[in-house]
Amino acid sequence: QLQLQESGPGLVKPSETLSLTCTVSGGSINSGSLYWGWGWIRQPPGKGLEWIGSIYYGGNTYYNSSLKSRVTISVDTSKNLFSLKLSSVTAADTAVYYCARNHDSPNWFDPWGQGTLVTVSS
Amino acid sequence: SSELTQDPAVSVALGQTVRTTCQGDSLRDYYASWYQQKPGQAPVLVIYGENNRPSGIPDRFSGSSSGNTASLTITGAQAEDEAVYYCQSRDSSGSHVVFGGGTKLTVL
Numbered sequence: 001q002l003q004l005q006e007s008g009p010g011l012v013k014p015s016e017t018l019s020l021t022c023t024v025s026g027g028s029i030n031s032g033s034l035y036w037g038w039g040w041i042r043q044p045p046g047k048g049l050e051w052i053g054s055i056y057y058g059g060n061t062y063y064n065s066s067l068k069s070r071v072t073i074s075v076d077t078s079k080n081l082f083s084l085k086l087s088s089v090t091a092a093d094t095a096v097y098y099c100a101r102n103h104d105s106p107n108w109f110d111p112w113g114q115g116t117l118v119t120v121s122s
Numbered sequence: 123s124s125e126l127t128q129d130p131a132v133s134v135a136l137g138q139t140v141r142t143t144c145q146g147d148s149l150r151d152y153y154a155s156w157y158q159q160k161p162g163q164a165p166v167l168v169i170y171g172e173n174n175r176p177s178g179i180p181d182r183f184s185g186s187s188s189g190n191t192a193s194l195t196i197t198g199a200q201a202e203d204e205a206v207y208y209c210q211s212r213d214s215s216g217s218h219v220v221f222g223g224g225t226k227l228t229v230l
Contacts, residue, residue: 039219049157049165049171049208051219062217098164107212107219108155110176 002027004099004113012093018086022099022113029080033057038082039102039109040073042095050095054102055082066091089120125213126222133228134199142225144192144209152212154192156185159224160205168207169194196227200217204229 008020022038026070029038037056043049055073063071072085087095096117100109126146134140144154153172162207167176169185182197192211196203209222 039223048224049159049210049221051210051221054219062219064218102219103170106153106155106171108167108170108210109157109165110170112164112166115164 002111003103004111006097006099006113006116008116010119010120011078012089012116012118013122014090014120015088017098018084018089018093018118018120020077020084020116020118022083023079023081024101025080029075029082030077031057035104037102037104038073038075039100040068040084041109041112042093043090043098043115044095052084052086052097054104056102056104073077073114091120094118094120125220126209126211128207128209128222128225130218130223131226131228133230134196135230136201139195139197140199140227142194142207142227144194144211144222145169145190146211146220146222147190148212148214148216148220149190151189152183152216154187154209154211156192156194157208157210158203158205159208164206170183184207199227199229201229203227 003025012018029101039054040052057063070087075082096115100112156169158166173185206224208224213220
């Protein structure tokens, strides 16, 4: 059974870079299928879900237009994990960050990690 | 603002049927997926594709679509179904993913 686990600092200072990793267990991160990828989604406290971006087999990445200039998603197949970097963070980036496996065409996310709260504050 | 519009809240009597909708132009071209989120927990996929349920999701959950509207129906709602439900799909360009604002379901 595939499981995902987010990890990273819970507190980041304004203007710095938020870095999270998502470790995949119970299966290989390299599925070899064009339809499977990995994504990051966040949820500010008390608000709804916001897609951050996804990376698919072959390394193709897609990012939320509102975050594109600050986001990088990458995969490390040797460690079976994928990562999120979000630069120049502000208080508005405070949220629970989730990682999830992402199926394309049709598009869905399953399973999800448990989520990790990242607070941006000095 | 989200390209997928959901009603903020809906309620249903225990054991009755409830339908919640998701509207957006992109739904004419792309399927919606549906997620259930309970307080303090990660979202859980309940419907994907045309009308598919992941393993472990009760068959009282079903999905449908017509025009620019996707629907999630719970037939015989249970107390444990009380949660926020989010729809998700692609945006009109097809390049990005979007979530609806979520519907809070209360089971009376």
